[in-house]
Amino acid sequence: MELKCSLCKTTYEFIYIKGEPLPPNFPFCSKRCKSIDLGKWLNEEYCISTPLPKTEKLTEIERKILTEFQDLTEFQKETLARLLGDEVETE
Numbered sequence: 001m002e003l004k005c006s007l008c009k010t011t012y013e014f015i016y017i018k019g020e021p022l023p024p025n026f027p028f029c030s031k032r033c034k035s036i037d038l039g040k041w042l043n044e045e046y047c048i049s050t051p052l053p054k055t056e057k058l059t060e061i062e063r064k065i066l067t068e069f070q071d072l073t074e075f076q077k078e079t080l081a082r083l084l085g086d087e088v089e090t091e
């Protein structure tokens with residue numbers, strides 16, 4: 001599926017393969033964007049303005065995907081959950 005980078009909004013191809021780790025730069029298009037975003041977090045310039053994903057809407061499979069990636073940061077989990085939620089709503 002095509003995703004927009006969370007930072008620069010560039011569209012990039014996101015491929016989810018079951019059992020495989022997420023792209024190391026997820027949810028960003030590149031290491032550069034990831035680094036910039038991490039810097040923002042560290043500088044506490046970032047504040048979470050988007051609501052948390054409606055996890056009760058996730059299907060069993062989607063929950064499993066999320067729990068498979070327990071080493072993800074909370075931000076990555078929220079982003080993934082939001083993406084999955086969007087997928088469900090648009091289909």
Ligand SMILES: [Zn+2]
Pocket residue numbers: 005006007008009010028029030033
């Ligand atoms: Zn980017």
